[in-house]
Amino acid sequence: MGNREDLLAGARRCLEEKGWARTSVRDISAASGGVSMAAIGYHFGSREALLTAALIEAIDEWGNRLGRTLGAFGEAGNSPRERYEAMWAAIIGSFSSERMLWLATLEALLQAEHSQELRHYLAGGQAQGRRGLAAVLCGTSEDEVDEAIARTLGAAQMALFTGVMTQWLTDPDQAPTAAEVVGGLHALTSLVEDRASSGPDGNSA
Template sequence: MGNREDLLAGALTCLLEKGWARSTVRDIAAAAGVNHAAIGYHFGSREALLTEAFMQAFEEWGDEIGAAVAASVRVDANPRERYEAFWRQAIESFRTRPKLWMATVEASLQLDGVPRVREAIQRGMGEGRSGLAAGLLGVPEDELDPVAARRIGSVQLAMISGIMLQWLIDPDAAPGPEDIAEGLAALAAHVS
């Protein structure tokens, strides 16, 4: 790996071990095994580096969840079975990677102080909405209707955030895949 890749890996390590606010330039440089001046050279700032590492981790998470769902679901599975399979994988991630999910909460708290973080997260949310809607509808992302991306993707993204918080705060009472699917179906019936 080069310095840039080492810095991204070091920043992710620090995010997971120390969190956003406590990850210093020196910590990141030490975790990456490079001089701290490399952060400015490659990324411009600590915040830009942390943001890029954070966004890269979530892109990898999305790919990992998609692959796990595809591998765990029968080819002839119906949409409900696929939806529950998605949630099984997501919940497993909440349980096994709580520090990654805590980093999302902490990154969100940086929005007011660092405009570049807000821009990067907005961009990531747009990509997430589109990817989630395409995956749920079973269509290629480039063929997705923008209205469906906004409506379906936004609701699914909101559900991920809320359910993730429940799993982080109160895992004993947090909903499982079947609860989520049943609750969503009941809500849809109620508002139809």
């Protein structure tokens, strides 16, 4: 690997072991096998840009694994609801197996309050995340997801993802299961459809 790839690998190790806030450029240099700290600026521009790139790379790899798992589940002839619940089971499982990765995303969001540069990087990552989640749900590639689907289906799924993630990272014993997430979404959909079919006075339109 070259210096750029070594730095990305080192940054990922630091995120997994130390988290976002406690990772310094010196830590990344050491974890990358001694690549100079100056190389971070040369290849990425800043510590924040490098850590963001490493975070996005890690989440992309996780998303690809999730997509392969769901693809195999769909080929087994399961219903869309069963497939969606299986997706949530895999997501929730990652809150334990990939705990440091998801904690790092929350740390990055907090740090972005004090860094316009970091906020810019994370905004790009969120746009990519919306498209990626929509692609997983639609069983297609990200290139085939149009902007309207990314900003509706993808954005709604990301909102659910972030909310369930914070519950699991805070209190896993009380956090919702995959079945409860799907059941709650079904109940919400039914409520919205019922309200939409009624007039402002609560009667049928």
